[in-house]
Amino acid sequence: MKKKYDVVGMTCSACSAHVDKAVRGLDGVDDVNVNLLQNSMTVEFDENKLSESQIFEAVDKAGYKVQNIGEKQVSNVQENENEHKKKNLILSFIFLIPLFYISMGHMINWPLPSILLGHENMMIFVLVQLCLVVPIMFINRGYYIRGFKTLFNRSPNMDSLIALGSSAAFIYSLYATFMMAYYLGRMDMDMTHHYMMQLYFESAGMILTLISLGKYLESRSKQKTSEAIEKLMKLMPSTAIVLKEGKEVEIAIEDVQIGDVVIVKPGNNIPLDGKIIQGHGSINEAMITGESLPVDKTIGDQVIGSTNNLDGYMQVEVSHTSDDTTLSKIIRLVEEAGASKAPIAKLADKISGVFVPTVITIAIITFILWLTLGNKDFHFALNCAISVLVISCPCALGLATPTAIMVGTGKGANLGILVKSAQHLEELSKCDTIVLDKTGTLTEGKPQVTEVYPMGVSENDLLKYAGSIEQYSKHPLAKAIHSYVLEQGLSIDSLDHFEMKQGLGLVGDLKGEILLSGNRRLMEKNGVDLSSIENLYKELSSKGKTPLFYSYAGQLIGLIVVSDVLKQTSKHAIDCLKDMNMNIYMLTGDNQLTANAIADELGIEAIGEVLPQDKEKHVRDLQEKGHRVIMVGDGINDAPALVRSDVGIAMTSGIDIAIESADIVLMKNDLQDVVVAYELSKATIKNIKENLFWAFFYNVIGIPVAAGVFYSIFGWLLDPMYGAAAMSLSSVFVVSNALRLRFFKPKHQIIKIQENRKKEEKKMKKVLVEGMMCEHCKAHVEKALNAIDGIQATVDLEKNCAFVEGEANEATLKQAIEEAGYTYKGIE
Template identity: 70%
Template sequence: MKEKYDVIGMSCSACSAHIDKAIRHLDGVVDVNVNLLSNSMVVEYDENQLNQASIIQAVENAGYKAALENNSVTSKQQEESVDHKKRSLILSFVFLIPLFYISMGHMMGAPLPSLLTDHENMMVFALTQLFLTLPIMYINRGYFQRGFQALLHKSPNMDTLIAMGSSAAAIYSIYAIFMMGYDLGHGDMVGAHQYMMQLYFESAGMILTLISLGKYLESRSKKKTTQAIEKLMNLMPSVATILVDGQEKVVDIQDVKIGDIVVVKSGQSIPVDGVIVKGQTSIDESMITGESLPVDKGLHDQVIGATMNVDGYIHVQATHTSGDTTLSQIIALVEDASSSKAPIAKLADQISGIFVPIVMSISLLTFITWMTLGGQTFHFALTCAIAVLVISCPCALGLATPTAIMVGTGKGAQLGILIKSAENLELLSKAKSIVLDKTGTMTKGKPQVTEVYPIDIDKTDLLKIAGSLESASQHPIAKAIVSYIQSQNIDFQTIENFEMLQGKGLKGKQNEHIFLSGNQRLMEENQVDLSDVHQLASELAMSGKTPLYYARDGMIIGLIVVSDVLKETTKEAIQQLKHKGLSIYMLTGDNALTAKAIGKQLDIEVIAEVLPQDKEKHIRDLQSKGERVIMVGDGINDAPALMRADIGIAMTSGTDIAMDSADIVLMKNDLQDVVNAIDLSHAVIKNIKENLFWAFFYNVIGIPIAAGVFYPFLGWLLDPMFGAAAMSLSSVFVVSNALRLRFFKPKTKREKTEEKMMKKKMNIEGMMCAHCQAHVEKALNGIDGVKAEVDLKNNCAYLELSQDVAEATLTKAVEDAGYTVKGFE
């Protein structure tokens, strides 16, 4: 039996590893996968030897909580967790800011109330800091509960380090308050003042608050990631129209049975997988196959649930129920890939496993040694023991990773690279293989006219005829051809007797001539002789392009070639990835001819006509060889592979599902940003290792001095105040080093490409509000090669053109949206 559990209380990879170990020791366990990202665990076990209660008890004995998965409850808990962390963080800062001002303000010459200054107010000064620190410690009590509980279970983690660090600073400060009171009571003002300068409450507050900030950001990322499966489920229509005794009846999707006849009209989503038994149509399968062009379908052709019926009326006989469709299988794969992805062991967590017990042991040994062998006072022994803890405070260790990650991910965001967690960066730097989707990732994802071949006719006349025919159609290929003709500043007329021939093409009449536009089957049915273009059409098909035939009065007059072309930066990005030593693969659901043509052009390995399940399988096959794999995609069909890969990278031009399933999102839809992301990951991981060095540098030097090792020989002894200063200095080094990542510069050549962009100003009339602004921006940005920003106040739009776009095309887009163009500058 295989079951999934929600696990509460994990904070780092040491936690997930400890739970994994605890469950594997149970008799009857076949396999276990603990997922830190989704706070879940999948256990496969022999139900004759083990039960749910024993598994849950084992998790609780390890110091955590578990329950059988409940998606609705989990989603609610996750929402509450993010909100709780946000409230706790705000409250922590509310108390931290005055605490810092009071404790450090006098050192910077800031004015303090007279109640907190001078010798007679030393106890008020100290107690004010204590009472500002206690709320911060209470608000963040979870670190102490989890940290010390983990320590009791002999599995120290980052929570243990946080708890130890803040506790060491707070306990010593409380000890200093007691000594202040003692010295004041005995009239020793010098001694009391010395202890007043040894209060480290602000250190305890800072550790807890900064770590809480990182935890809050992490929780937000986790919340977004787990929404992917829910969005997948929402793609399937909730109802279907079926034929019952010849009458249409709307039923719940769950009530559709195998063999039912489902009616699907133009513009509707197909409810279930099935076979067409009546009608012809074009179906947009891009969300499943990745194919950018709609696919013509007729009798006995198979259709996939959740795909879009573009422009036909069909009857579909259901071959699968709603729970067994292709989309349902994709959802299952996403869930499985998410739950089986192994957590990454953080370097800081590995170090914490030995660092905390060693420091505690040294501190205890220091106290015992000076009490038994050194002949020193209790005060001396305690001071040395606490000095060891203070200088060993893991504040810098706690900052080493999050500061570098925070700066690195912030820099990534500036570059249009959205990175969801630290472990994504860590894995990205170690990847050896990269798998690329084709449509929308390597290519533009939209059909475009690439070639025009007139036959016994002028090219302009061919385009006029094509424009007249295609302007009456809403098919994506027709729209691409019309857009191209408009960009050439060619006018065309309205066609007469327009007729759409489902699955074949278009027919119309103009000036007493009969025109045809469509595929080879349409031409053959109308006895159009294609012998003159047969070889050309074959060569185009072999190169993966789609030729559209045009005929006049039964005679072929030309071909217009439409294809999904490579993005301008794809070739350069592929070369850069090769130079980094990455093995590159292209997996696509597109036809083999198109895919192989692109593979030959880029000199990469290609696997075409791959179903979504097979994409995920290819990722697993590469991982089984010990390779860390990057997957880059943009479609729903890529979601299982994105989740299965060690690192999933999605384009924002794709679906929300792909972006939610991915670990990294590229805002600029540019493969060059994959190169930039890899370079950034190497820079961040290097920075983290440097930070960890600085985090321990002062400990290695200071711990022996703090313990009094050199006191009998050289008289060296580290005052806790100087220990805290050293600790703070190591934190300054860590933060300063992390800030260097702000100067990271990508090595790609996009800047040169951007410099070539043409700029124009378009003056527009008729815009009245923000909705108008949005309509115009949408219309202009929908044109290939156009980036538009509309200025409502000045009634204009600022355009950046990455390719030559005719002003007539720009004008038509705005006028179609309902506004008037007054000219260009």
Template identity: 55%
Template sequence: MKQEKFTVTGMTCAACQSHVQKAVSTLQGVQDCNVNLLSGTMTAQFDEAALSDGDICAAVKKAGYGAQPVGKNPAAAEKTARQRAQEELHSMKSRLILSLIFFIPLFYISMGHMIGLPLPSFLSGMQNAITYGMVQLLLLLPIAYANRSYFINGYRSLFGRAPNMDSLIAIGATAAVAYGVFAICRMGNGLAAGDMALAEKYHMDLYFESAGTILTLITVGKYLESRSRGQTTEAVEKLMDLKPQTAVVLRNGTEQEVPIDKVLTGELVVVRPGASIPVDGVVTDGLSAVDQSAITGESIPVEKQAGDEVITATINGTGRLVFRATKVGDDTTLSQIIHLVEDAGSSKAPIARLADKIAGVFVPIVIAIAAVTAVIWLLLGYAPEFALRAGIAVLVISCPCALGLATPVAIMVGTGKGAQFGILYKSAEALETAHTIDTVVLDKTGTLTQGRPAVTDVLAQAPFTEAELLQTAAALEKPSEHPLAQAVLQYAKEQGVSIQEAEEFEAVPGRGVRAKLSGEVFSAGNAAFMHECGADISTLEQQAQALAEAGKTPLYFAKGSRSLGMIAAADPVKPTSKAAVRALRHMGLSVVMLTGDNRRTAEAIRTELGIDRAVAEVLPQDKEREVRSLQEAGHKVAMVGDGINDAPALTRSDVGLAIGAGTDIAIASADIVLMKSDLLDAVTAIELSRAVIRNVKENLFWAFFYNVCGIPLAAGVFYPLLGWQLNPMFAAAAMSLSSVFVVTNALRLRLFKPKQTQRFLAEKTPAVSIPSTQNNSIHSKGAVPMKKVIFIEGMMCEHCKAHVTEALQKVPGVTEANVSLEQKNAAVTCGAEVTDEALQKAVTEAGYRPGKVEEA
């Protein structure tokens, strides 16, 4: 069996996708066919002995669409798809502008006189009735021509027995135009015969503005959809851009820079400090720390030496590495991630739109009712004009304007409301799908945690003091480039520790560092290194074990053979992570954490935050596989992540949510972007989705309800008994009323407030969530606490409160910050070293105006 990917053009809705899939699936030799409406692609698995690519393309073209195989250049195909999306957006924008240019005068001429607005003299009065009608028709023609695709696709789908939204638009607009032309003809007959009563009867029965309204308003919704579609192909392009274009290889003993596709398996590759690793391989010479967070999710760079594996697109640290290439070209880890993103994207089932489902049944029923209505009145002996008016009234009152607006207007208001909360829905599909989620998968590093190591505990061994330990630690770690060393150095600077220069500095790979300070030998590193140095750390081992179980990394320090103490560092949990997890679970969602970190750290975070399940030590393909397994078990899965390693899982998931501060690739792969990098916004995104979809269903119900109630009246059911017959003008007015109702109902979404977020907002973990471990002989970091109150201007809502709280908690020395919206202040618990200026600066950087600071 051969599997081939095709680009498909001309699809506009779920019915089109179904039609294409049916056309190909029925071919003899096709085993499987999957059509993706959003990306405009189709993947077909077929017997190449029975079929060729040309046969499949011919079947698609016979169905009324265009198709061509992607071939062996998927990158070019992706760019073509993006260009096509941009062209579609530009075309839709031009259509909308042109429609508005002619619709505004059309609407003024046809409706302006009803509210007392003057008409030009050549259009007013019965003597100009024909001119009045013809001007409206001429203004409508450019609108109809600009939006001719609705008529082409609509009637093609209708005749192909697969009616869609375009079919409804085409029928409604055609009915209005046909009746308008008929009315002009009747006016002409009346004027020619001197029958002014007949002419006046049809003078106001021109409904060209109804056709213009249908086409213009629907085009507004289509334009908004087109704007979001153009971003769907960015993920693969940005992944491809991540790959280095050249590599430095050793050939004949000399370094040569060659294109990446010229690197051969088994060749020696040189990576200079700060450079990106071009292919996968095994280190043969050199020592360096490599930042693998983009691929594996590890928050701390990994030391690499001879025998260790390196991965494409990871970033080398300060050392020079030489490695032997083991995987090149399409076999590299990055290339596999790219393929996973492509495969996951093409296998996503598109969302079946409720309006299209209703239209599939509604349209033929309405057409049948209109035809039967006209025939019955003719058989009953009524005039042809009466019968035609009744049939047209049925079609006009059944116009799909409200049905077409029901979804896009609610989604437009919902996405605007989401933007106010810093939540960017990249497509209507994302907003629609998020309400079905029952399982949320969370990345750890950068999503639940800050994404960088920070000092959590300073434990000094008596008789040494905390200040002595910090001073020594800073001096020892200053020459080191290790991330943990940088965390220690940063904390020491924040505490105002003076740092002296170390002498005879020596880094011992995988162990620690050694140096002389004031002529004496000091060392820092892990337990094994302390034992090598002869330092007694037995009194610290219990505390070190507790710290390790809590997911922290302990560093020992010694002066000769005497232990100075221990400093622990960890990737701290974000302040709002616990509240977000609790809110998700309260909404009935299952929460799963995936991370490339070790199991002990993952379990510590899982327990601390109350997560249902944690899966540790996973690679990108493992994350994607875990999401896929959940989907295969029947779950609707949302994935929240921020790294390149999350891209396959983000794309595979039903809804991908990217942390805004994450990589561009994660953002491009996701369906929803959380611009403020706050996990609570994921809660709001799902809650808002539920509110929007509930609103959409209400809109669809009322749009359909209006039509069902109006059709009997339009058909003249009550005419024999009560003399009621709905004039097409009133039918159009009823149709417009249903549109107003739908839009008004959608505007209620402006009042949306994230109830779950507000409920759990107060339940935040501190910036360093795991409590310090200490005993009588060891001192934990921090001084005697004191309380201060800082006044703050500019806070408006709970999100403002959360931002200020997080900003204040990040100030070194602050242990707690309680913000009050009502009192416009924050009560801060901190060490004596925290200055008023530091608190005011934190508030200013958060985007608010600090006032005076008082001691509580």
């Protein structure tokens, strides 16, 4: 069982380390991931061995609280907490400003009331400071409650350092106050004045207020790191208009069921994932896919919940409930990635577990050494010890990794790149080799019939045989051939038996004889003589074309050539990957000659004739040679290879997210996003290293300075107030540095094919055509329009329109379409 909880009271990396240790030690816990940034804890445990109450008890003993808060309540809780911090901060400053002015004014010759000046008013001077610092300590009492509780539980955290430092300053100041009263009563003005100069009331108040200021700024900054998730959550509509018994009824989104029909009007968000059953629309999917331009969709098209319908009326049949929509999956994926830990964070985690006890030990040693060996008075030794306590900042160390991961994965989600975990993000930055599936990754995945070579039968007979067997397969090549046969207006027969041979082709029984469709190995396995077509086969393969063999009753009856064109962005993406010094391989089931032709065009190495189950072996072979391998595929057929690779990247349409097999999911079917993902991983890991460097560097320099190590050489001595300010600013600095990732832009230029296509389409006339149902219809309309002099036309079956370039009046276009048997609906 895997469950996520909210942990209350964590303030630094030492806190998260103690919570992790407390829960991980329980019998039945398989894994624990404590996230300081989100104040959350994910526990994977055996519910037969361990109960939730035992987990809660372990966290409570560590000095923290666990509670379950719904996703929609989390942001409200965070906002309320920030408001509470802001209110306390303002109140603290109201008391701190006069406290600081009074305590330091006489040193800087600031004007002070006469009641606070002179030896006769020394006790009034001290008591006013005492009255001002007590409210500050009360306002910020949480540091003492949490700090001493965790200290007594032997799991000290940042609050413990603050509580010890400010308490030491306050207690010593009280001691000095009593000594002043003692010597004043005996009229020893020198000693009275001596102790008046050793008051730390302003330091105690300043430490608490500056730390609170830093925590408030840090909290505000941390909120920005999760803004990607918040933006996505705000997209989710709360209600939907459902069609019930012919009437439109508005109901809560949680009450909508699979199969319900929802109404989507212009300007409204699509409530849930589904399929358009009536109408059409122009959909803005930018928030899901990262694609800036709207997508036109019509009957039969899938739509994504929470995307915006810019124009058009639609009726959508719901396919997923509110908990299972694409957006819900994305939110969960981004949250899990943000909460996960990168391997680079392990060193920081180990240090965090012992950091606070080490700091307390250093402070004690500093105090003792200066008091005994340094020949300094109690005041000097205490000053150094307090400075050590307040300048040491485990927060910066704990925030270094999770802030960068949260911002990086959030930025990826905005770009349509979904990262499963921080580990995969880091691993991606280390990879040097990329293996690419061909179909649908490098190519459009929509092959077309280009040539037909009959052998011993007529061309129409060969096509009839081909259409009869290919109609049963869902393979892209089969679909292309089947559609082509239908476009020719040929009839096809039904088979008595059909079987698909993995990696070979199709076998069917037609009128009592065996009908085969597939590659060369299928023919040879079934004893079909291919000698008569050997030269033609080699010639076609060398040109990158995919010839499919057909035989009937044991005799070869011909070849049909199908070509799958490269995506327009593939060559550019490959060039970018080469610039990054990537080793690039293409795996395909095509024969080696065909694979080489495509690879030569791209300038990469090809491995052909690879069965789906063998792709994993090729990835493993590369890994055994010392390479870190990225596998890019469709996330379904390539699942074994995706799992085997160091980082598996799935190309997807944005509806069926292959989360299980892939480590990274690209919402757009564009290889260029692999380039963007790689650059984003590099930028994120660089940011983490910067954060860790500054966190370590700060403590390595800050603690010795605070301890007075450089006092004898340079005369450097750190006031506890400045230590508190530095402690606060270090955390703010780390978070602010991570937030720079929000402005990440890939170094390599990304070609916007869709935008270019849109620009070209704007130059053309968009002619709306009604009645087209299949590729056969498309071919008829294109033929009719292209027969007009000076006209070049391309039909888009999905959009029910034709893009017409050239000079032709509307009447001519209408006549051509209607004579072809379809309905002219005007020019858009």
